[in-house]
Amino acid sequence: xxxxxxxxxxxxxxxxxxxxxxNSIFRCPDCNGLYDVIYPWSPNTGxxxxxxxxLPNASALRWLWQERRTSxxxxxxxxxxxxxxxxxxxxxxxxxVTLREGxxxxxxxxxCAKAIGLNWLAAKHQGMNPTGSFKDTGxxxxxxxxxxxxxxxxxxxxxxNTSAAMAAxxxxxxxxxxxxxxxxxxxxGKLSQSMDYGALTIQLKTDFDGCVRILTELVTRxxxxxxxxxxxxxxxxxxxxxxxxxxxxxxxxxxxxxxPGGNLANSSALGKGFIEMHRLGLISKMPKxxxxxxxxxxxxxxxxxxxxxxxxxxxADTRATAIRIGNPASWRKAANIIDRLGGWxxxxxxxxxxxxxxxxxxxxxxxxxxxxxxFAGLKKLVALGKVAPEERxxxxxxxxxxxxxxYTIDYHRGELLTEAENAQISAADQALHxxxxxxxxVLEPDSDIVLHALESHMKLSVTA
Amino acid sequence: xxxxxxxxxxxxxxxxxxxxxxNSIFRCPDCNGLYDVIYPWSPNTGxxxxxxxxLPNASALRWLWQERRTSxxxxxxxxxxxxxxxxxxxxxxxxxVTLREGxxxxxxxxxCAKAIGLNWLAAKHQGMNPTGSFKDTGxxxxxxxxxxxxxxxxxxxxxxNTSAAMAAxxxxxxxxxxxxxxxxxxxxGKLSQSMDYGALTIQLKTDFDGCVRILTELVTRxxxxxxxxxxxxxxxxxxxxxxxxxxxxxxxxxxxxxxPGGNLANSSALGKGFIEMHRLGLISKMPKxxxxxxxxxxxxxxxxxxxxxxxxxxxADTRATAIRIGNPASWRKAANIIDRLGGWxxxxxxxxxxxxxxxxxxxxxxxxxxxxxxFAGLKKLVALGKVAPEERxxxxxxxxxxxxxxYTIDYHRGELLTEAENAQISAADQALHxxxxxxxxVLEPDSDIVLHALESHMKLSVTA
Numbered sequence: 001x002x003x004x005x006x007x008x009x010x011x012x013x014x015x016x017x018x019x020x021x022x023n024s025i026f027r028c029p030d031c032n033g034l035y036d037v038i039y040p041w042s043p044n045t046g047x048x049x050x051x052x053x054x055l056p057n058a059s060a061l062r063w064l065w066q067e068r069r070t071s072x073x074x075x076x077x078x079x080x081x082x083x084x085x086x087x088x089x090x091x092x093x094x095x096x097v098t099l100r101e102g103x104x105x106x107x108x109x110x111x112c113a114k115a116i117g118l119n120w121l122a123a124k125h126q127g128m129n130p131t132g133s134f135k136d137t138g139x140x141x142x143x144x145x146x147x148x149x150x151x152x153x154x155x156x157x158x159x160x161n162t163s164a165a166m167a168a169x170x171x172x173x174x175x176x177x178x179x180x181x182x183x184x185x186x187x188x189g190k191l192s193q194s195m196d197y198g199a200l201t202i203q204l205k206t207d208f209d210g211c212v213r214i215l216t217e218l219v220t221r222x223x224x225x226x227x228x229x230x231x232x233x234x235x236x237x238x239x240x241x242x243x244x245x246x247x248x249x250x251x252x253x254x255x256x257x258x259x260p261g262g263n264l265a266n267s268s269a270l271g272k273g274f275i276e277m278h279r280l281g282l283i284s285k286m287p288k289x290x291x292x293x294x295x296x297x298x299x300x301x302x303x304x305x306x307x308x309x310x311x312x313x314x315x316a317d318t319r320a321t322a323i324r325i326g327n328p329a330s331w332r333k334a335a336n337i338i339d340r341l342g343g344w345x346x347x348x349x350x351x352x353x354x355x356x357x358x359x360x361x362x363x364x365x366x367x368x369x370x371x372x373x374x375f376a377g378l379k380k381l382v383a384l385g386k387v388a389p390e391e392r393x394x395x396x397x398x399x400x401x402x403x404x405x406x407y408t409i410d411y412h413r414g415e416l417l418t419e420a421e422n423a424q425i426s427a428a429d430q431a432l433h434x435x436x437x438x439x440x441x442v443l444e445p446d447s448d449i450v451l452h453a454l455e456s457h458m459k460l461s462v463t464a
Numbered sequence: 465x466x467x468x469x470x471x472x473x474x475x476x477x478x479x480x481x482x483x484x485x486x487n488s489i490f491r492c493p494d495c496n497g498l499y500d501v502i503y504p505w506s507p508n509t510g511x512x513x514x515x516x517x518x519l520p521n522a523s524a525l526r527w528l529w530q531e532r533r534t535s536x537x538x539x540x541x542x543x544x545x546x547x548x549x550x551x552x553x554x555x556x557x558x559x560x561v562t563l564r565e566g567x568x569x570x571x572x573x574x575x576c577a578k579a580i581g582l583n584w585l586a587a588k589h590q591g592m593n594p595t596g597s598f599k600d601t602g603x604x605x606x607x608x609x610x611x612x613x614x615x616x617x618x619x620x621x622x623x624x625n626t627s628a629a630m631a632a633x634x635x636x637x638x639x640x641x642x643x644x645x646x647x648x649x650x651x652x653g654k655l656s657q658s659m660d661y662g663a664l665t666i667q668l669k670t671d672f673d674g675c676v677r678i679l680t681e682l683v684t685r686x687x688x689x690x691x692x693x694x695x696x697x698x699x700x701x702x703x704x705x706x707x708x709x710x711x712x713x714x715x716x717x718x719x720x721x722x723x724p725g726g727n728l729a730n731s732s733a734l735g736k737g738f739i740e741m742h743r744l745g746l747i748s749k750m751p752k753x754x755x756x757x758x759x760x761x762x763x764x765x766x767x768x769x770x771x772x773x774x775x776x777x778x779x780a781d782t783r784a785t786a787i788r789i790g791n792p793a794s795w796r797k798a799a800n801i802i803d804r805l806g807g808w809x810x811x812x813x814x815x816x817x818x819x820x821x822x823x824x825x826x827x828x829x830x831x832x833x834x835x836x837x838x839f840a841g842l843k844k845l846v847a848l849g850k851v852a853p854e855e856r857x858x859x860x861x862x863x864x865x866x867x868x869x870x871y872t873i874d875y876h877r878g879e880l881l882t883e884a885e886n887a888q889i890s891a892a893d894q895a896l897h898x899x900x901x902x903x904x905x906v907l908e909p910d911s912d913i914v915l916h917a918l919e920s921h922m923k924l925s926v927t928a
Contacts, residue, residue, distance in 0.1 A: 069533045072712055077569070099571070099828060105541070105564035105594070130569070130592060131830070132866055171828030178918070183906060192869035195876040195902045196825035200921060206909035217911040222918070248536055361660035364563060364636030366595070402596055402866035405656035412659040438659045442647060445670035447681040454642070454686070457664060 006089055008035040008232060009042075011333060019089065022149070024219045026230045034330065035232040036272070037089065041279050056085055058281040065247065079103035080137050080240045086276060087141065087236040095148040097173040099130040101140050102240060106248040106394070107365050112375060115359065116382045120392050122254075123360070123374075124245055127367055127400035131193060133322070134238065134266060134398045135165035141237030142227055143169035151225040152176060155218070157211035158228075160191065161322055161399060166227050167199035178224070180204055180211040209313075209327050230329050235269035242273030245394055246283060253283050255391040258374040258381075260398055261291035261300050261345070262323030264334035270396070271337030287394075288343035291334060292377030294318035294370075295347045300331055304338070304345035311335075319407060319416070320353055322370035322399055344386055348376035351425050354411055358436040361408075366401025412439050470553055472499040472696060473506075475797055483553065486613065488683045490694045498794065499696045500736070501553065505743050520549055522745040529711065543567035544601050544704045550740060551605065551700040559612040561637040563594040565604050566704060570712040570858070573827050576839060580846045584856050586718075587824070587838075588709055591831055591864035595657060597786070598702065598730060598862045599629035605701030606691055607633035615689040616640060619682070621675035622692075624655065625786055625863060630691050631663035642688070644668055644675040673777075673791050694793050699733035706737030709858055710747060717747050719855040722838040722845075724862055725755035725764050725809070726787030728798035734860070735801030751858075752807035755798060756841030758782035758834075759811045764795055768802070768809035775799075783871060783880070784817055786834035786863055808850055812840035815889050818875050822900040825872075830865025876903050 006019040012033025017023065019037070026035055038045055041055050065083060068076035075081040075093065079102020090096060106124050113121035126134030143166065146154050155178040156166050163179035170177035179194045183203040194201055204211050212228060219226045227234070246253065257274075259267040267289055277283045293301045297316035303309060316326035328334070338345060348356075356379070357372035374395040381387045401408060410416040414437065425433065443449055470483040476497025481487065483501070490499055502509055505519050529547060532540035539545040539557065543566020554560060570588050577585035590598030607630065610618050619642040620630050627643035634641035643658045647667040658665055668675050676692060683690045691698070710717065721738075723731040731753055741747045757765045761780035767773060780790035792798070802809060812820075820843070821836035838859040845851045865872060874880040878901065889897065907913055 066534045070530050072714055100569035100592075103567065107563070128564075128594060132864070168828040168830070171826055173828075181904075191904070192872040192876075193830060193865060195904070196822075196830045196865050196872045197828050198826040198900065198902060200902060200918075201904040202914065202917070203904050203906045204909045204914075205906070210909050214909055214911050214914060218914060218918075221911070221915065250536055358660075362635055362662040364632040364634070364661055366632070366657060366660045400596070400866065401657060401660050402864065405869075408656040408660045412656075436662065438662060438664060440645075440655070440659070440665040440667050442667045442669065445668045445674050445678050447678050447685070450666065450668075450678060450682060451685060453666070454664075454682075 007038050009038045011036050011336070024226060025216050026226060026232060034230055034333065036333070037087070037232045037236050039088070041276060043275060043279060056280060061085060061280070061282065062251070065243070074098050074100065078140065079244055080140050080237045083240045083243045086243070089141065089145055089233055089236055090148045092148060096140070096144045097147055097169050098140055099136065099168060099172060101129045101136040102244060104128040104241070104244065106245060107363070109360065109363050109365070111363055112359055116379050117389050118382065118387070118393060119390055121395070123365060123395045123397045124241055125365060125367070125397045126241060127371065127397055127403070131164045131168045132400035132403050133161035133165065134241070134396070135161045137240055138234030138238040138269070139165035139169045139227065142231045142233040143173060143175070145233045146175065146225040146227070147173045149225070151223060153178065153224040154227050155180065155215055155224045156227040157181070157208065157215045161403065162227070162229070163191070163199065164193035164197070167194040167197035170199065171197045176200070178202060180215050182207050182211055208325060212329070228329070229263045229265040235265055235272060238266055238269035239273030239276070241396070242270045242277065246277065251283065253285050254287050254394045256288045256290065256343070256387060256393045257396065258290050258292060258378050258393060259396045260323050260370050260373045261293040261334065262297070262325045262328065262370065263330055264291070264300060264328040265330040266396070266398065267291050268330055268333035268337050271341055274341065286341050289337055289341050290343040290377065290381060291338065291345045292373040293345065293347050294320050294323055294353065294373060295349050297324050297326060298347045299326060299328060300334060301345045301347040303331070303335065319350055320369040320373060321404065322368060323373065344381060346377040346380050348373050348380070349424070351417055351421050351429070352376040354416055355429055355432060358411065359432070360397070361401065362436055365397070367397040368399035368401060368403040369407050371397040371399055412437050414439065471502050473502045474498070475500050475800070488690060489680050490690060490696060498694055498797065500797070501551070501696045501700050503552070505740060507739060507743060520744060525549060525744070525746065526715070529707070538562050538564065542604065543708055544604050544701045547704045547707045550707070553605065553609055553697055553700055554612045556612060560604070560608045561611055561633050562604055563600065563632060563636060565593050565600040566708060568592040568705070568708065570709060571827070571829050573824065573829070575827055576823055579823065580843050581853050582846065582851070582857060583854055585859070587829060587859045587861045588705055589829065589831070589861045590705060591835065591861055591867070595628045595632045596864035596867050597625035597629065598705070598860070599625045601704055602698030602702040602733070603629035603633045603691065606695045606697040607637060607639070609697045610639065610689040610691070611637045613689070615687060617642065617688045618691050619644065619679060619688045620691040621645070621672065621679045625867065626691070626693070627655070627663065628657035628661070631658040631661035634663065635661045640664070642666060644679050646671050646675055672789060676793070692793070693727045693729040699729055699736060702730055702733035703737030703740070705860070706734045706741065710741065715747065717749050718751050718858045720752045720754065720807070720851060720857045721860065722754050722756060722842050722857060723860045724787050724834050724837045725757040725798065726761070726789045726792065726834065727794055728755070728764060728792040729794040730860070730862065731755050732794055732797035732801050735805055738805065750805050753801055753805050754807040754841065754845060755802065755809045756837040757809065757811050758784050758787055758817065758837060759813050761788050761790060762811045763790060763792060764798060765809045765811040767795070767799065783814055784833040784837060785868065786832060787837065808845060810841040810844050812837050812844065813885070813888070815881055815885050815893070816840040818880055819893055819896060822875065823896070824861070825865065826900055829861070831861040832863030832865060832867040833871050835861040835863050876901050878903065
């Protein structure tokens with residue numbers, strides 16, 4: 001397999017720099033735009049063509065990727081680095097830092113599908129990564145670049161999942177990591193991870209965007225490698241679940257991918273993966289990609305329904321902490337993907353998120369609240385006729401249910417939603433909530449008492 | 465590959481019953497002993513011989529197991545069912561219930577190894593299973609038996625991890641599940657999962673052993689399938705990590721496996737896996753298996769150092785909730801494994817567990833407190849000369865760090881250990897604690913202030 005080089009191209013003005021160039025803030029010096037990593041097989045590179053015989057061969061790639069599954073080498077056992085032929089970003093692959101990320105399950109969700117009238121629905125569960133979120137797939141790539149380029153310090157600003165992933169991979173590589181988080185509204189389960197993996201955590205008395213601003217200043221003054229979502233190498237790892245989905249579906253392209261929308265790098269990364277596969281002839285058509293946001297953190301949704309298509313940051317507020325981002329750095333990339341592949345942007349309420357999470361959980365597949373926006377949004381797309389019953393849809397679940405266990409506890413105790421939120425729930429949804437909510441029962445240790453309680457519960461369940 | 469049948473044999477009196485027999489409490493009616501699942505290749509079955517040509521062929525098995533890694537069938541993608549040839553426990557494999565469990569990483573721990581003078585040390589991370597603990601490997605097997613035999617209800621008594629696993633697999637299979645837990649000292653993160661997966665949770669006003677007693681009464685009065693650790697089919701799934709470890713080490717048998725000791729089914733399951741592999745010629749020698757308990761929940765340790773070898777239940781108390789079991793149901797099976805394979809039993813203090821967990825975390829590999837007893841115990845075995853520097857040791861990490869994030873938060877805030885516990889820490893260990901503890905710093909959002917804090921932190925880290 002041929003080793004290719006890569007370049008960075010500004011997504012705004014198109015300026016290209018060498019992949020080996022060090023740009024500490026990963027923004028174009030001319031226009032402040034974000035970079036994309038490009039290869040000879042990337043679209044619009046001018047110098048290449050999909051039929052070029054120097055490009056990787058589709059059949060050879062499929063065979064190689066499958067063969068690597070039987071290898072005991074750490075890089076081959078990684079569900080990210082197994083596809084390394086399509087992201088030649090390291091000088092030396094010995095510098096790759098892996099925790100055996102990827103290889104995540106694609107679960108069918110028959111009951112969720114039936115509930116909304118689809119024939120088939122599946123969830124690609126990226127929460128089954130080592131630190132419990134999809135961020136691992138991107139972090140293994142970008143942290144490896146940091147190690148490859150000789151950095152000793154890495155840092156990010158994060159609401160939680162990114163910091164956990166960065167801290168774990170930095171520890172694995174023997175690098176020091178610094179996490180900047182806004183003081184206050186954080187999921188402690190996520191913060192616990194970055195401490196566990198040995199990161200230095202700095203809580204700044206500001207919001208998420210303020211953390212990003214400080215960090216951006218720091219990396220220009222001190223050799224710290226920036227691992228925020230603006231780092232384009234993270235997207236190179238995050239595009240690999242697109243490859244895995246195709247493998248798992250025996251290369252039958254699904255019709256529709258539904259992704260939660262927070263900082264918006266994930267949807268664009270997956271879209272990049274599909275586009276590159278299409279360019280190389282690995283697939284003959286592309287899925288639509290739709291992005292779902294929480295009502296309280298919906299800047300892309302507002303852009304989508306705005307006839308002038310203007311992006312305005314919002315003050316973010318949602319219990320789905322992983323997507324509580326009001327000023328998403330990668331919005332332009334995500335917007336490009338929606339425009340290019342088709343698909344929609346939808347917003348969902350806190351009540352809708354809670355119900356969707358419980359429905360996914362009842363399939364034996366837990367997820368964090370931010371992941372559940374996918375199913376909540378899909379319900380709306382189906383109701384609006386934008387997704388037809390025969391379409392094959394894959395939801396991207398981004399985090400493990402253990403990432404925010406307090407949310408689950410609060411939900412089942414009936415303490416999650418406010419009275420005002422509850423009042424907005426339809427009768428049909430309220431019946432679903434009642435059937436799905438499972439608050440613990442406290443009983444005396446006596447088998448007669450327990451049996452009696454079970455009998456009444458059975459009757460209850462049958463009628464619910 | 466030949467399909468074999470299985471039987472259940474009492475581990476106390478040796479009485480054998482058919483595998484298809486329904487015994488609701490999984491205890492021998494004659495002597496109350498637990499059952500082992502036995503096959504034609506099991507030791508001491510009388511009717512079989514390891515060289516018997518009717519038995520599975522070692523080379524064919526190795527080849528088949530490797531080939532299945534490239535398959536997209538759910539059963540083949542499972543790191544448990546991929547080895548189904550060695551646990552033919554279902555009438556119909558279509559009834560197998562899988563969440564793509566197993567296929568867990570084997571991480572090398574170079575810094576932990578160096579800290580205690582070993583050349584090589586690895587951790588098999590069973591916390592990387594779908595619900596975050598090793599229980600998934602056993603639950604996929606036993607829950608599948610429940611589905612195969614037509615049960616509609618399943619139940620267990622559990623301190624947490626078992627209930628999470630049971631609830632997830634039951635939901636996957638469309639069965640109803642009931643979790644019995646002792647009221648009070650529970651890890652809420654674990655309880656949140658069983659609620660999320662739709663289980664009915666019943667908190668009984670008694671301890672763990674009291675829960676088991678009530679449940680045992682219930683299953684004789686109502687068609688509920690018992691999924692506690694006495695269910696011998698769980699061990700059939702839990703033996704498969706032994707196969708995975710050998711695959712991952714290219715069939716080079718490690719010298720020593722170190723396992724946390726709670727209900728003690730896991731150590732015996734792994735031992736059974738190694739013994740069966742040895743009988744079938746898949747390996748030519750067997751590892752030692754050592755079991756580590758928390759000082760506050762150490763009945764096996766007391767048995768081990770008792771010259772009369774008498775097992776006496778204890779009142780369990782440790783922050784490592786997953787192994788807080790004073791009267792372990794499977795103690796005899798575990799004792800048999802220690803006697804048969806060699807190895808030791810050790811106990812470790814709360815301070816030693818906390819330090820070991822932080823050291824494992826600093827390798828980028830988080831785990832729940834119960835998992836960390838393995839490294840804490842290994843330190844003692846090395847110090848006592850029972851493990852030599854050149855021996856190849858594999859620690860079994862049983863749960864994900866997210867299973868008990870409060871423990872991690874308390875540790876890094878310096879709020880975990882009591883003054884009395886802190887006073888018992890040696891100066892050398894205290895220095896390690898100081899270097900590993902990473903309490904969050906709160907700073908004003910100003911890059912000068914942050915840079916100043918980082919500079920002092922760097923100096924601090926260099927001298928620590």
